[in-house]
Amino acid sequence: MQLPAPRGPLTERLFAELARPPHAFGPPPAGPYGDRHGDRHGDLHGDPCFGEEDAQLALFVCYELHYQGFDGVDDRWEWNPSLLALRERLETWFERWLARRVPRPPAPRSQEVPRALAALVAADDGPSLSAYLRGRADTAQFREFVVHRSIYQLKEADPHTWGIPRLLGRPKAALVEIQSDEYGGGRPERMHAELFRATMRGLGLDDSYGAYLGLVPGVTLAISNVMSLFGLHRRRRGALLGHLAAFEMTSSLPSRRYSQGLRRLGGDAGARRYFDEHVQADAVHEQIAAHDMCGAFAAEHPGLTGDILYGAACALTLDRLFAEHLLGRWREGRTSLRETDAEVTVR
Ligand SMILES: [Fe+2]
Numbered sequence: 638m639q640l641p642a643p644r645g646p647l648t649e650r651l652f653a654e655l656a657r658p659p660h661a662f663g664p665p666p667a668g669p670y671g672d673r674h675g676d677r678h679g680d681l682h683g684d685p686c687f688g689e690e691d692a693q694l695a696l697f698v699c700y701e702l703h704y705q706g707f708d709g710v711d712d713r714w715e716w717n718p719s720l721l722a723l724r725e726r727l728e729t730w731f732e733r734w735l736a737r738r739v740p741r742p743p744a745p746r747s748q749e750v751p752r753a754l755a756a757l758v759a760a761d762d763g764p765s766l767s768a769y770l771r772g773r774a775d776t777a778q779f780r781e782f783v784v785h786r787s788i789y790q791l792k793e794a795d796p797h798t799w800g801i802p803r804l805l806g807r808p809k810a811a812l813v814e815i816q817s818d819e820y821g822g823g824r825p826e827r828m829h830a831e832l833f834r835a836t837m838r839g840l841g842l843d844d845s846y847g848a849y850l851g852l853v854p855g856v857t858l859a860i861s862n863v864m865s866l867f868g869l870h871r872r873r874r875g876a877l878l879g880h881l882a883a884f885e886m887t888s889s890l891p892s893r894r895y896s897q898g899l900r901r902l903g904g905d906a907g908a909r910r911y912f913d914e915h916v917q918a919d920a921v922h923e924q925i926a927a928h929d930m931c932g933a934f935a936a937e938h939p940g941l942t943g944d945i946l947y948g949a950a951c952a953l954t955l956d957r958l959f960a961e962h963l964l965g966r967w968r969e970g971r972t973s974l975r976e977t978d979a980e981v982t983v984r
Pocket residue numbers: 793819829915
């Protein structure tokens with residue numbers, strides 16, 4: 638994967654450092670260089686340095702050093718102290734970003750966690766992206782949706798895998814059971830990331846890892862960043878499990894609608910298989926995640942039930958912001974991707 642174009646002074650500085658061999662560098666210059674979008678929404682309150690697009694991309698790139706890395710960026714940057722110091726500042730910013738958007742649900746008693754997760758999911762009243770894609774989207778819009786989703790789906794399951802060594806006993810076995818399915822149960826052609834690549838090819842898209850990183854807006858990057866944040870910090874392990882549970886609990890029915898939408902637009906069985914697979918798989922994963930994983934984890938860690946619910950709430954809120962962004966842009970007759978010259982390759 639190539640480093641994308643910078644989106645502000647922060648990524649300009651970071652990408653220039655990453656192009657060189659690993660070395661010590663100072664913090665980014667402080668200063669009110671937030672973007673207007675951030676100012677308008679008060680995003681910069683208390684975080685005077687970071688514009689939203691700029692900061693989400695910088696954080697995404699810091700995290701990506703722990704996954705596939707970038708062409709031309711030395712692998713040793715992954716544990717470089719200056720890089721980690723910058724990442725910590727970005728994470729502090731991002732945790733505040735989340736706190737402003739995601740009200741913390743009350744902490745349930747341990748035995749109530751599966752039911753509380755179900756109630757949280759049921760109360761979610763965001764707009765239905767899947768209903769739009771099933772019945773109304775045109776092919777260009779469906780392709781845009783898949784481009785956005787490719788940022789996470791081509792590394793599907795990887796961020797939650799960070800949770801495995803942080804668990805013991807029943808919740809660990811449950812997480813491994815889910816992840817094993819996500820990774821194809823030993824058959825690479827059945828890995829969900831591979832099925833997603835088939836969907837991309839079916840739509841005439843580039844299925845190589847990170848091909849569209851430069852085209853997706855901050856809200857799409859935030860969906861990946863929150864998983865990496867929760868996965869890479871042991872203190873966030875409760876939130877990581879709640880996040881995965883919310884993902885699994887909101888996947889089966891929408892996946893059916895995505896498949897129906899793609900069929901309406903002429904997608905063949907190979908292109909639809911990713912979605913068809915999730916109709917079945919996630920109906921099962923949902924139960925394992927809520928009861929065997931989160932329920933058992935809560936019984937062992939009654940002090941972390943609030944974190945489990947918060948992780949789930951973060952997943953639901955980001956999903957809603959994502960749906961609002963796409964549907965809002967399409968309503969205006971605009972692309973939901975970043976309006977750069979490169980959009981021509983997708984539309
Ligand atoms: Fe999956």
